[in-house]
Amino acid sequence: MTDFTNTRSQTLGKLGEAENTISNMLQNAGEILKQLSSERISHEEVESRAQFFSENARNVQDLLHRSVEDLEHISSGLPHEDSCYGTWLDFNLALMRTETIRNKLYELKNNPELQRSRERVKELERQLAQL
Numbered sequence: 001m002t003d004f005t006n007t008r009s010q011t012l013g014k015l016g017e018a019e020n021t022i023s024n025m026l027q028n029a030g031e032i033l034k035q036l037s038s039e040r041i042s043h044e045e046v047e048s049r050a051q052f053f054s055e056n057a058r059n060v061q062d063l064l065h066r067s068v069e070d071l072e073h074i075s076s077g078l079p080h081e082d083s084c085y086g087t088w089l090d091f092n093l094a095l096m097r098t099e100t101i102r103n104k105l106y107e108l109k110n111n112p113e114l115q116r117s118r119e120r121v122k123e124l125e126r127q128l129a130q131l
Helices: 003-038 043-076 085-109 112-130
Strands: none
Touching (some): 003 043
8 A cells, every 4th residue: 555545544544433433522512411301410420521521522522633634735735744746746856857968969969060070080080090
């Protein structure tokens, strides 16, 4: 698996955990309401359960916020944690530079003016050798 696939799977796994936590929170909230309507519960117990519910809600909110940010980075193609974008970009830039150099060398090799210059240099070398 690639880093991208691992990151995406982890993010989706975190979102699944958040969904399960929300489901459990709603079930617990329903049970609390049922208990409140049927029997007398102490004020401290109500406060304790409400605080527990609030902490879970904050944790889920933070998890969802981080997961959405991760997914935004992944979907936009921006560099992110575990991203190979930087390496991919470096590779493609090096590939483009290599292709540019290859094209320049090909142009130089097949340049007629350069060929004439080579022939002229050889002719001058022959004349110099005859002296």
